Amino acid sequence: MDTKITLTEEQIPRQWYNIIPDMPGPLHPVINPRTLQPVTPDDLLPIFPMAIVEQEVSNQRWIDIPDEVRDIYRLWRPAPLFRARRLEQALGTPAKIYYKFEGVSPAGSHKPNSAIPQAYFNKKAGIRRLATETGAGQWGSSLALACSMFGLECTVYMVKVSCTQKPYRKSMMQLWGANVIPSPSEFTNAGRSILAHDPDNLGSLGIAISEAVEDAATHDDTNYALGSVLNHVCLHQTVIGLEAKEQLKIAGDYPDVVIACCGGGSNFAGLAFPFIADRATGKQVRCLAVEPASCPTLTKGIYAFDYGDTAKMAPIAMMYTLGHDFMPPGIHAGGLRYHGESPLVSQLYAAGAIEAKSYKQNACFEGAVLFARSEGIVPAPESSHAVRAAIDEAMLAKEEGKERTILFGLSGHGQLDMGAYDAYLSGNLEDYEYPEEKIREALERLPKVSL
Amino acid sequence: MDTKITLTEEQIPRQWYNIIPDMPGPLHPVINPRTLQPVTPDDLLPIFPMAIVEQEVSNQRWIDIPDEVRDIYRLWRPAPLFRARRLEQALGTPAKIYYKFEGVSPAGSHKPNSAIPQAYFNKKAGIRRLATETGAGQWGSSLALACSMFGLECTVYMVKVSCTQKPYRKSMMQLWGANVIPSPSEFTNAGRSILAHDPDNLGSLGIAISEAVEDAATHDDTNYALGSVLNHVCLHQTVIGLEAKEQLKIAGDYPDVVIACCGGGSNFAGLAFPFIADRATGKQVRCLAVEPASCPTLTKGIYAFDYGDTAKMAPIAMMYTLGHDFMPPGIHAGGLRYHGESPLVSQLYAAGAIEAKSYKQNACFEGAVLFARSEGIVPAPESSHAVRAAIDEAMLAKEEGKERTILFGLSGHGQLDMGAYDAYLSGNLEDYEYPEEKIREALERLPKVSL
Incomplete structure (x- = not known):
């Protein structure tokens, strides 16, 4: 009468399951917000490594871990x-x-399941630093952990109000070596333009995403990592x-x-x-x-x-x-x-x-x-x-x-x-x-x- | 090349190891602070169930879990x-x-390893409530968990300053159904005598122990549980x-x-x-x-x-x-x-x-x-x-x-x-x-x- 069913390390999956080939119909294209035309790999490569871009659109059912x-x-x-x-x-x-x-x-939480491979593929692509956003800090702390494991630098734009409300998750990120920046910040155009109109802005996930993406897009050695939503x-x-x-x-x-x-x-x-x-x-x-x-x-x-x-x-x-x-x-x-x-x-x-x-x-x-x-x-x-x-x-x-x-x-x-x-x-x-x-x-x- | 060595549930030990028969020499007696004479089982039974008192002095090398x-x-x-x-x-x-x-x-933490059996032996002895003290909250939260598992009430005297400094562990105890009382309190003679001299006293582990022991000793349906030190x-x-x-x-x-x-x-x-x-x-x-x-x-x-x-x-x-x-x-x-x-x-x-x-x-x-x-x-x-x-x-x-x-x-x-x-x-x-x-x-x- 088992209560807890454990597997051995050998039983950690060797492949991820990609549902794309099993979807009910083809995927809708993702659209570039500036051109309103479908996104191309060239649009994504400034912020993601090729391996991740390939996974995003792969038709292969099983992908090696x-x-x-x-x-x-x-x-x-x-x-x-x-x-x-x-x-x-x-x-x-x-x-x-x-x-x-x-x-x-x-x-x-489950978040490191993706933070670890994202850090790995970026490290392998020669990236030195990852930028990301976090609200309550679950994703930010997971990426900080992952970067620490692979020797990458990590910059986390954390929604300003969360830095105060969730100080422990902020501390965890710092413990794992991440640089936590309250967002909106003076470090990006996106942040500065918000602060210019509203110096007391407490931040939002939307603003923090904009800051992290801008940081990645404007630094050659830096990529962006997202904690959910994407394929x-x-x-x-x-x-x-x-x-x-x-x-x-x-x-x-x-x-x-x-x-x-x-x-x-x-x-x-x-x-x-x-x-x-x-x-x-x-x-x-x-x-x-x-x-x-x-x-x-x-x-x-x-x-x-x-x-x-x-x-x-x-x-x-x-x-x-x-x-x-x-x-x-x-x-x-x-x-x-x-x-x-x-x-x-x-x-x-x-x-x-x-x-x-x-x-x-x-x-x-x-x-x-x-x-x-x-x-x-x-x-x-x-x-x-x-x-x-x-x-x-x-x-x-x-x-x-x-x-x-x-x-x-x-x-x-x-x-x-x-x-x-x-x-x-x-x-x-x-x-x-x-x-x-x-x-x-x-x-x-x-x-x-x-x- | 295993990193993590796991056992199955079947391999949870079936007996605890009691070191008393293997000690280098006989144990020193424990002394009653009022009489300055060795403690007798009668001194302990107002606050501990017989099974625990027996374990405290047992010469049996292996004790069934x-x-x-x-x-x-x-x-x-x-x-x-x-x-x-x-x-x-x-x-x-x-x-x-x-x-x-x-x-x-x-x-x-490791604390539930003892909180669980302590709650069990008290439940089996017909006890309705356990009283204990806690500082930072590791032990208090473990006993609250244990009492919740066996349907016992739980009163935790928590060092007053810790209630403010460690609010999350206090919340965990409450989540598991415990009654958390900032110590020193008005509920015991020990607490009242401190507060009479010093209404702003922030508490100490020593005072909280005194309150919990008094609570247990003065209520027939209530025993005391300690999180370390004892055999x-x-x-x-x-x-x-x-x-x-x-x-x-x-x-x-x-x-x-x-x-x-x-x-x-x-x-x-x-x-x-x-x-x-x-x-x-x-x-x-x-x-x-x-x-x-x-x-x-x-x-x-x-x-x-x-x-x-x-x-x-x-x-x-x-x-x-x-x-x-x-x-x-x-x-x-x-x-x-x-x-x-x-x-x-x-x-x-x-x-x-x-x-x-x-x-x-x-x-x-x-x-x-x-x-x-x-x-x-x-x-x-x-x-x-x-x-x-x-x-x-x-x-x-x-x-x-x-x-x-x-x-x-x-x-x-x-x-x-x-x-x-x-x-x-x-x-x-x-x-x-x-x-x-x-x-x-x-x-x-x-x-x-x-x-």
Whole structure:
């Protein structure tokens, strides 16, 4: 009666799964925001190494994981798969609940799964420094860790207000040797132009992206790294689902439903894509993306071409979006704040190949507290969305008196997010639902792409 | 070439190793502070269940771990053993460095190894609530977790100043359902008498111990739980060393030296005692306890009968001590602040069976930063003492041009201690060495025990 299913280092996947050849139809082109024409490799090479550009558009189903990347993965992978027996008991459900725990990475989340290969491919391409942006700091700390492993310098433009609100993640980046710059900053044109109008600007993810991209584009020895959304990031994260499949095989089980929280989409993609691949062999598995009601990209957004950032400097992609000038409400506790969505995840959702659901945050924290008190682990606020949805699936099974096998992704631990738990436990966490009329307004501001 | 050696759940130890029958000579009696006569079981039963009292004095070498305890251990045990290949490379040492990582527990440290069985034995004895004290919160959060797993109520007297300085660990306890009371409080005579003289008293571990013991002693349904020092706590922690031995066997290795940080002693005991047991079979392994220069109990303290707490209410034990009114300097960043030392560890040290060494904190953080930048994991400030000592052993091997096998205990992660890293990285961490004259003064205040 195993509770925790572990694999050996030998069983760390040797290849990432690339869903592109298995997509329902061809990919939409990515559009250059200046020319409004499809992006070419030449547009991307100033900020990404060739290996990453190739992965972004590859039609190869399996892509080798370099030994140097697997060597670093060994520091925490294979990540454990747990059977949540104590949670099942607490719920009195006939459902079997499994969760894949990615909080065992040194940064405490799944993000290093992509940070490590991105650092590696850049190092191999002769790059000396990586620039990136971070909000709450999950991605920034993961890239700082990755750069430290490969001897790269790392510059993180961190949303200014987060530097104050999340000082611990800032410290982790510095511990791993990164240079953390509060954004907007005086170091870029993008930053300076904001500060010229508004010296007290507290920053946003959109502004920080613009600064990091500009930094990379204007320095020959520097590239840019993004922590979600793009195809190659989804690709790297598939180690999650590939391992989970092996572990469920050991348990003699297969999920009826796979559940993961969804912001930019790479965490959901990482767990779900390898299961979606099984559909070719006739296996039926539902895949459920869970997002916050305060940033309901899939459940309330529209499927359209939109800018990747607020400043309209990042490429335009066909994706679910709330509008590139979306500002998440300040009361929202846990990540998952991006206005858009991975184009791959978006296309699957538009094709009806996956499901989506949104939750208000109090419901998520309620689930997370029940989880922590039965399974011990404190979920990251982001992961609490998947916890909540898994609990609801298990309770539905109970109502229906049916067994079912649920797999969800516990993408990170929440030990650095205790402030949000405090707010929940003291009844001070406000719920917020993103209003439909705001989305209708945002429609007016989408780029006009005609191909 | 394995980096991480994992065991299966089946390999979680089925028995704890009790070192008492293998000690160099009989144990010294523990003394009742009121009568100055040896403690009897009747003195202890108001605050501990019989099973724990029996473990405290048992002469049985192996003590069964109940299935109910192993079932909770499964949530994170077996804990991984790592070969620190990247650290070895960074040091250029011929030494092989292994570390046993206990930071994978839900509370982030080794403390739940004893919190879980303590909660279990109390639950089984019909106890409804446990009371304890906590300083920085490592032990309090572990006991809160354990009580949550067994449906016990939990009251934690937390040093008042720590409630403000370590709010996240307080939140973790509350998340797991504990009632956290800033100490000194109005809930106990001990607390009230302090507040009557000094309403703004910020608390100390000694005062918090007094409050928790009084709470337990004055409520029939409530017992007390201690997180280190006592024999049964050392016993429970031996799962660390027992697993490490199995893992090293898989690696085909055996340590020349075992290194662990040492405060109250249970972490050191947990890793080292199972290796000390091997000496009976002729194996020679050095065991090194590492402590802060600001609380140098073994390296500068004296071996004498002393009170377990500042208020002279806890039993008197023969141990290394800095004097029961020892106040650790405020500048000291990481735990390990107890004035005394596990009587078992003390007796071994007095007999020359183990070694001890102290480090100033900047040297420890220097080692921890090197470790984090090569191995990824952020060490707890407590664990950084072992990291530093392991690095020095490895560098000595390099100087001597000799191979040697080093095993050290990474007792916890430091993600909730980033403030201390900030202070170190910005050059604001002060070193402090506890002055010898203070220890000589403290000698005057030891209890006069004559048996």
